[in-house]
Amino acid sequence: EGNELASLDIHETGFSVASDNVNLIKAVGSGSGRIFMCGNDGFLYELLYSQLARWWHTTKTCVKRNRSRKRDRAYHFVMSAIYECADPILDITLDAERNILYTLSAASIIQVYDLGADGEGLRHVQTADA
Numbered sequence: 592e593g594n595e596l597a598s599l600d601i602h603e604t605g606f607s608v609a610s611d612n613v614n615l616i617k618a619v620g621s622g623s624g625r626i627f628m629c630g631n632d633g634f635l636y637e638l639l640y641s642q643l644a645r646w647w648h649t650t651k652t653c654v655k656r657n658r659s660r661k662r663d664r665a666y667h668f669v670m671s672a673i674y675e676c677a678d679p680i681l682d683i684t685l686d687a688e689r690n691i692l693y694t695l696s697a698a699s700i701i702q703v704y705d706l707g708a709d710g711e712g713l714r715h716v717q718t719a720d721a
Contacts (some may be wrong), residue, residue, distance in 0.1 A: 606640050606653040619685045619692075623710050627658070627692060629680035634659045635694055635702070637713070658713055691716075
């Protein structure tokens with residue numbers, strides 16, 4: 592109740608990106624058009640896209656970029672290779688007023704990212720676990 596959308600419009604963009612065998616669980620978008628996604632592999636991704644129009648053709652690019660911290664990526668890689676496990680990110684939310692991105696993993700680990708005053712940055716601020 593109260594969270595219902597009046598309508599949802601979906602448009603064909605011509606953009607596509609490989610999932611690399613990652614189940615992307617949830618996506619959130621910012622007012623400036625940034626798209627963040629979380630996956631069952633425990634990583635935070637950003638969908639980067641652009642379109643460059645020239646008089647003779649249009650070039651579209653779309654890339655899924657791992658935005659997790661390098662230390663986290665190395666840790667997940669080693670742990671998943673040894674134990675065949677991952678801590679999937681189950682939820683992601685964006686506080687648009689403060690430009691803060693939050694993720695929640697299955698092991699109850701909360702990661703906090705600051706997008707900066709203009710919403711165009713991405714800096715890991717804090718990790719909290721149970």
